Amino acid sequence: MNFSRRETLGLGLGAMALTVLPMGASAATVDELIAEFTGGADMADTGVTLTAPEIAENGNTVPISVEAEGASEIMVLATGNPTPPVGTFKFGPLAGSRSASTRIRLATTQEVVAIAKLEDGTFARTSAEIKVTIGGCGG
Amino acid sequence: MAEGVTPRVKVPKKAEAGEVITIKTLISHPMESGQRKDSDGNVIPQSIINRFTCEFNGENVIDIKMEPAMSTNPYFEFDAKVPEAGDFKFTWYDDDGSIYEEVKSVAVG
Numbered sequence: 355m356n357f358s359r360r361e362t363l364g365l366g367l368g369a370m371a372l373t374v375l376p377m378g379a380s381a382a383t384v385d386e387l388i389a390e391f392t393g394g395a396d397m398a399d400t401g402v403t404l405t406a407p408e409i410a411e412n413g414n415t416v417p418i419s420v421e422a423e424g425a426s427e428i429m430v431l432a433t434g435n436p437t438p439p440v441g442t443f444k445f446g447p448l449a450g451s452r453s454a455s456t457r458i459r460l461a462t463t464q465e466v467v468a469i470a471k472l473e474d475g476t477f478a479r480t481s482a483e484i485k486v487t488i489g490g491c492g493g
Numbered sequence: 494m495a496e497g498v499t500p501r502v503k504v505p506k507k508a509e510a511g512e513v514i515t516i517k518t519l520i521s522h523p524m525e526s527g528q529r530k531d532s533d534g535n536v537i538p539q540s541i542i543n544r545f546t547c548e549f550n551g552e553n554v555i556d557i558k559m560e561p562a563m564s565t566n567p568y569f570e571f572d573a574k575v576p577e578a579g580d581f582k583f584t585w586y587d588d589d590g591s592i593y594e595e596v597k598s599v600a601v602g
Contacts, residue, residue, distance in 0.1 A: 446553025
């Protein structure tokens, strides 16, 4: 097979698009999910705490806890998972504190994002980088 | 209904009125994420618990929406205020429509 210069360039671009697209697509969904949750509002950098291990040996059960003073809802997203949403915690009138702990699955080393919706209608965001030694999504 | 689903909840038996107590819940459930494949290469369909709620005497404490990224045997720890004696009601909602419930009473005094 003989490739002209133009064809070779095209192939190269196509290959690049293929490798870049899946990541781009997943990032877009994270942004979309955040926009859906906040309605496009600005997010403060303080006001929500995400406690997670720096290194998780087993991606199948990574213990995390979220806390935000005066939050009505906290959403957690795993940006590197095939499906980024992890869960949304809604606090009712009898919640003793605005915090909760759980265990989540992480496919690879990635950034986990927590966004809190505060009672005054504002939003706060935080994130944590978690290193995963063994992936948790059956890959 | 998924096999062998047993909820386990840890709640103090007694509390002072107005006290904040910590509740731990665990339910055994495979939480099939829909990402795994069986030995023949077929995708195992998603089967998870998608929602968990906790109520005290009918008033909401916490309402958690769950996605496939929650681990097998989902575990939660959270705090609840106990204004009077009564019952905590825990409810898990499965994708297949099953509902698992557990009730724990708390005495005040």
